[in-house]
Amino acid sequence: MFSKKHTYAFLLAGIAFLILQGSVIAQQTTVVDSALLQRVDALEQHAADRKPGEDYFMVAGLTTFGFASHTATTNGVKTKSNSIVDGDNYEFSPMLLWRHGQKFLMEFEPSFAGGQLGVNWADISYFATPGVIIRAGYLVLPFGSYSKRLAAGWINKLATDPEGVADQPPLTDYAVEVEGGFQTGTMKWNYDVAIANGMQLNPDGTIQNAGLAPTNNNKNYCGRIGWLPFSNSSLELGLSGMTGKLGDPGSSFQSAKSAMWAVDLNFIQKLSPFQLNIKGQYEVIDINQTDYINPIDSSNYSFSNHSTAGYIMAALRPSFVQNKVLKNLELAARYGNYQTPTNSLWGMKDNSFAIGLNYWISWRTVLHLTYESIRSESTISTNLGGTPGTTTTTNSVYLQFSIQL
Amino acid sequence: MKCFLNNKMSIIVIMTITIASVSALFVGCTASQKITTKSGAQLWAENCQRCHNTPSPSTFSHDQWVTIGMHMQSRALLTDAEREKIVAFLKQ
Numbered sequence A: 001m002f003s004k005k006h007t008y009a010f011l012l013a014g015i016a017f018l019i020l021q022g023s024v025i026a027q028q029t030t031v032v033d034s035a036l037l038q039r040v041d042a043l044e045q046h047a048a049d050r051k052p053g054e055d056y057f058m059v060a061g062l063t064t065f066g067f068a069s070h071t072a073t074t075n076g077v078k079t080k081s082n083s084i085v086d087g088d089n090y091e092f093s094p095m096l097l098w099r100h101g102q103k104f105l106m107e108f109e110p111s112f113a114g115g116q117l118g119v120n121w122a123d124i125s126y127f128a129t130p131g132v133i134i135r136a137g138y139l140v141l142p143f144g145s146y147s148k149r150l151a152a153g154w155i156n157k158l159a160t161d162p163e164g165v166a167d168q169p170p171l172t173d174y175a176v177e178v179e180g181g182f183q184t185g186t187m188k189w190n191y192d193v194a195i196a197n198g199m200q201l202n203p204d205g206t207i208q209n210a211g212l213a214p215t216n217n218n219k220n221y222c223g224r225i226g227w228l229p230f231s232n233s234s235l236e237l238g239l240s241g242m243t244g245k246l247g248d249p250g251s252s253f254q255s256a257k258s259a260m261w262a263v264d265l266n267f268i269q270k271l272s273p274f275q276l277n278i279k280g281q282y283e284v285i286d287i288n289q290t291d292y293i294n295p296i297d298s299s300n301y302s303f304s305n306h307s308t309a310g311y312i313m314a315a316l317r318p319s320f321v322q323n324k325v326l327k328n329l330e331l332a333a334r335y336g337n338y339q340t341p342t343n344s345l346w347g348m349k350d351n352s353f354a355i356g357l358n359y360w361i362s363w364r365t366v367l368h369l370t371y372e373s374i375r376s377e378s379t380i381s382t383n384l385g386g387t388p389g390t391t392t393t394t395n396s397v398y399l400q401f402s403i404q405l
Numbered sequence B: 001m002k003c004f005l006n007n008k009m010s011i012i013v014i015m016t017i018t019i020a021s022v023s024a025l026f027v028g029c030t031a032s033q034k035i036t037t038k039s040g041a042q043l044w045a046e047n048c049q050r051c052h053n054t055p056s057p058s059t060f061s062h063d064q065w066v067t068i069g070m071h072m073q074s075r076a077l078l079t080d081a082e083r084e085k086i087v088a089f090l091k092q
Helices: A004-049 A146-150 B008-031 B040-048 B062-076 B080-090
Strands: A055-074 A077-084 A091-100 A104-113 A116-129 A132-140 A172-184 A187-196 A199-201 A207-209 A220-228 A235-245 A257-271 A274-287 A291-293 A300-302 A306-317 A329-339 A348-362 A365-378 A391-404
Touching: A055 B062, A091 B062, A104 B062, A116 B062, A132 B062, A146 B062, A172 B062, A220 A257, B040 B080, B062 B080
Parallel strands: none
Antiparallel strands: A055 A077, A055 A091, A055 A391, A091 A104, A104 A116, A116 A132, A132 A172, A172 A187, A187 A220, A199 A207, A220 A235, A235 A257, A257 A274, A274 A306, A291 A300, A306 A329, A329 A348, A348 A365, A365 A391
């Protein structure tokens, strides 16, 4: 059908077409490569122009809110109340972290809680050498482990704080602190010591922080030492102490002095398919002053200024099961005991028990469902108008959401 | 301190410490390792969960992890080696 001439012509035409196509593709490729190169050059220039600098500023923080329902029974008389946003446990606390290189860190956490705007801490840390961090400012003092490490709503396993432990003695103060951690063999140790402006003894026997302008030279000395005996850090035992003078020179409280002790425990263990967590703290507050002034009628009254507070908490979570819903559930229970000075105006013996079911929406977001029962027995003396032995039982249910951002 | 040993709570705490210590003796001693021999991932798993759940590395940027590492070192009183290894792992 085709002659040789036709065949050659056809082949030549085909080859010419292929060469032409290749040339067009090559030209297109060159155009694309050129654009890419220009873009890469621009990005490289942009990256070279951008100086990350030594400083870095970020905002983190947390918020906790929810619903609480309370039923209190005193001498057979019941009173009920409930609150949206769970007034006692609502918190909105953005935390500002400002890092200067690898040595300095400024931390500031304003907090809207209990209907008031306050400050949780405002301090600067200097990472001096390995194992030595020096901090100054308004900070949480090293006494026990709860207030400094565990009180945040997204960390706490229950919707409420253990009574007394979270707020007695007052632990946020103007202070200078030195702290650090180190290893000896396969064990770890940590230390945390501070000198603070200190506390003042009120005429009725209560204590409060001296604040920015104390009226005396007194200082508060406190510290905690932590021991992690096992290399997997599964157990930490802490021992804390705090002491300081509490009164102005020349006043009736000039010899008043505090002696406070605390022990704390943290234990984590995998018990497949569960994760077990036990935490606890027990503290003793002693003030050597016994004579005070009744704020109601200015009469003198005496009592032994001795308080104790403690809790033990256990939580169990099936972290190692496959089911995605089940592995995010956690069961927690806590027993607490809080005793304020007998025969004081605020004397009481509280026993509390709380049980809760948590659902972890993410590693830092939790929904707490907590039931808590507190049995409070009055120890206010009859001389002060009290009725020793009167008991009030308060049963509460909390549904609470907490997130760290 | 005078009421320390008379208080029901103190007995519970002491018992718990004893139980936990004995338990840990059986469980914790089986894997004694120095920090220098551990990976960042292992230290992350062991230390973060002492207080809270272990964070996902994707949660924060590199610069943020460096900053948070300093913040957490002062809270949990980690050693410097632990902080450096954990932050290096979280930056990956």
